[in-house]
Amino acid sequence: MNSFAIVCLDDDPLVVEKLNQDLAAFADLFDIYNAYSINDANEVLTDIAAKNQRVAMVICDNELGNDRGVNFLVSLDQYPASKQARSVLLNDMPQLDVIMQAVNEGRLHYCLTKPWKPQELKQVLIKELTHFVLKHPDEDWLKYSQLLDHRRILNAHIERQMSRFRSGFIQHSHTLDDTTLATQVIDALHDFFASNDETRACRSYRANHILTQEGEANNFLWFITSGEVALYKKDEHGCRHEVVRAGPGHLVGGMSFISGETSFSTGVTLCGTDVIKLDRELFNKVMNSRSELLPLFTNLLMRNFNRRLKGSIQTEMRLQQTLKSLDEAYHQLIDKEKMAMLGQLVAGVAHELNNPVSAILRGSDTLKQTIGSITKTTLSPENQDRGNDIMQQAMLSRPLSTSEARQRAKQLTEVLGNRQLARKAVQMGIDDNDHIRDWLLPQKGKLPEVLAEWENYYQMGNFLRSINVCAQRIADLVKSLKSYARQDDESVHSIDIHEGLEDTLVIFENKLKRHKLIKDYSPLPPLHCQPIALQQVWTNLISNALDAVDEPGQIQVTTRQVTVDGPTNQAIEVVVEDNGKGIPQEQQDKIFELNFTTKREGNFGLGIGLSVCQQIIHQHNGSIRVESKPGLFTRMIVTLPLGEALKESL
Incomplete structure (x- = not known):
């Protein structure tokens, strides 16, 4: 039994069977449950909860007898097992009012029109199931990486591991004193090179040996295990001044080794000195093979930088240079925070743009089909004019709530004697007394054909309204983001x-x-x-x-x-x-x-x-x-x- 389940709900067994075929590739990691009615689905959710499973995905048909599947999707939050479930709604044809209702209720993540393409369904499942799995940090994400979005899962796994590493770093390394910390790092390095020192990382130097040269590239990190090294800095006149001394447990060349910049100072041994010399390739090899060294090394490096800073401010020249460096770093941090904030804002705006853009694309595809139907209409000129009125009204109206539409359709059914026709009339907003008297009752014999034609006008107006609303939403978002992102204007x-x-x-x-x-x-x-x-x-x-x-x-x-x-x-x-x-x-x-x-x-x-x-x-x-x-x-x-x-x- 798997941790997560997928529920397929449709009153047509053939559709359920087709879903099971398309979901076969996911069955190893997700248990597949089938339901043929709302009651069946409620029993399935109860059974899943009893097994301590969680519902990852619900694929539900919209038309289920007298009920709508969208109402079932809205009710998913009532069940603990399906509270975070992703949802896909199946429709025989695009129904904007149904889609908008589900979106407004916050319970629709994707909509598919029957018959769907298996590849489209697979892409939806990969995207939505990946989103769901990553919401459960207690799961082993890597077991889903070959089936779902490999890159997203791998990035999330790495971020989770780094978070654990940072936690370990904060909890353990800071409690060690300088000597103990340095001893642990050096002992671990000696242990590593005891039987694997082809590069002669462990070395001994005489006095006056130069380790780093100010202004030149440095490709090595030096751990001092015994002896002493002095670091010198030239002033503007070329005179060399000693700025700090480093003894056992200290690092030399750390800043330039990490940043890739030229050496800040010249490092010279003052006496016989033992060191561990690492280039980048060897450093990576050691850290990858001894993961426990990374937090220790990071802490040691930070402490060395801290000691270096404290020692350097003893002279006026170093103090001035430090203040200048801090000022430059301050402005860089300001730019970094602004860019990081802009990145977060862009991500949020991109997320907001996705919904209106998707709605526009869906609307344009439907309009292509609807326009063709309208141009080939068999309606009389009078009914064509009425269709245009319906289209204009649809461009201004908002979707009815489910309860209101059901109540009005029930009242109209008593007049027309046909529930389906009553639903269409209510949807198009022609169920008031005037429309019933002048539009519907006089042509009751051919009303099904006329309403089917009018529905095309309604769909066109509805989608045009949606496209206009979505386009305005996009314009507002872009205007605001552009206002924030433009270059600073120093004028008042x-x-x-x-x-x-x-x-x-x-x-x-x-x-x-x-x-x-x-x-x-x-x-x-x-x-x-x-x-x-x-x-x-x-x-x-x-x-x-x-x-x-x-x-x-x-x-x-x-x-x-x-x-x-x-x-x-x-x-x-x-x-x-x-x-x-x-x-x-x-x-x-x-x-x-x-x-x-x-x-x-x-x-x-x-x-x-x-x-x-x-x-x-x-x-x-x-x-x-x-x-x-x-x-x-x-x-x-x-x-x-x-x-x-x-x-x-x-």
């Missing part, structure tokens, strides 16, 4: 601050839709500012709020005009508040410090976002402060002064 503009806030909220819509968003905007005068710089502030604040809340959370964006330092000094306040875990009082004074982050494990954060925000706000002569109560809320308050003085200061 007078803008409505709400425009930048709205563009930022649109970019985050993929995440915000899982939470409650409250916008409390007050009428505000134009603000003189750098719009792109401020949009980076809003992006960081909203991103932090999203990371702080659990689903479903609440995020509120408030704007208001306030008075500061006297009645004539007016300012704008922008408040971003979340109901997340909050920030302890002892951390609130640190959140604007460089490299400090409160983000939980698994959330991206370099610890520079709020530092950048504070810098941008200060450039606008404004202020940013935090109010928070652990377990209740966090409120970030940005105050920006109004007036022409700001324009001159920038």
Whole structure:
């Protein structure tokens, strides 16, 4: 018995048999269950739960006697075994109202039109089952890699292993003192080379032997096991100065070896010195064969870098160079965080674009067929005009709820005497008294043929409406992303601050839709500012709020005009508040410090976002402060002064 199951539901045994044939390749890793009615399916779900299995996929026909399969898909969340199941709906023909209902209910992942192509079904299964399996970290993902999406599963497996490695690194290596840590690394290396030292990695040098040369490429990493090495740096006049000494347990050439850059200093042995010399190929060989060395080496390398930094700031020259390097690194980190944030935003927007693009493609394919049917119509001119009215109305209307459509169809069935015709009339919105009297009853004898023709007009209008809505959605997303991604403009503009806030909220819509968003905007005068710089502030604040809340959370964006330092000094306040875990009082004074982050494990954060925000706000002569109560809320308050003085200061 497998951990996961696939449920096939159709009242036609031939369809179920065809599904079983197409699912044969998946049967080794997923148990296949068949059901021929809603009652059968409910019993199957109960049986699966009793076996402690979970439903990975439900393939369900839409028309099941008097019921709709989409209603069954909506009810899947009521069963613990099928709560996370992926779903595929089968239709005899594209039915936009059914598809839209399932999408609105959040319970449809794919729709197939009968008869389907086996290859199409296989691609859907691979994609959706991969998504499902990766939602279960307790499973052995690799056993599914040959059947499902190999690359996605392998990448996820590697990321999970790296996460475990990082956890092990944090939990174990930091408890060792410097001497013990260095001894463990060196002993492990000696043990490795004891019977495998063809490259003479273990070496002894006399005094004045040069290990690294400043400004030249370095392809080696040197572990000092005994003796001493001095590192020298030239100043602008070419005079050599000793900047640090390295003894047993220290590393030489670490920075240039890891980064591939030229050596920062010249390393010279001061006496007889024993070393372990590794090139990149040998280093990789050792680390791959001794996985326990990697966290130890990483910690040792970081400690060596830390000692090097502490020693170097003893001289004025090194202090100045360090400050310059830190400033450059700071700006690089700002660029990296902005690019990483942009990458996350692009991924979210790409996800949001997928649904409208898919709807447009489906609609265009159906329109090709529908247009042909309309041009060959046998309707009378009067009925053709009525068909055009139906099409125009469909372009403006919204799909009915299932319950309302069923109730109206039941009432109309009593008039027409045919339930199927009543359903079509309700769907097209011609079931009111006037339409019944003037359109339906006078041609009752040929009504089935007329309604079939009118349905083509309805489908065309419905798909045109869908295409228009989806195209507008795409335009809004692209506009907002373009606004964020364009290059920084250092000039000052007078803008409505709400425009930048709205563009930022649109970019985050993929995440915000899982939470409650409250916008409390007050009428505000134009603000003189750098719009792109401020949009980076809003992006960081909203991103932090999203990371702080659990689903479903609440995020509120408030704007208001306030008075500061006297009645004539007016300012704008922008408040971003979340109901997340909050920030302890002892951390609130640190959140604007460089490299400090409160983000939980698994959330991206370099610890520079709020530092950048504070810098941008200060450039606008404004202020940013935090109010928070652990377990209740966090409120970030940005105050920006109004007036022409700001324009001159920038």
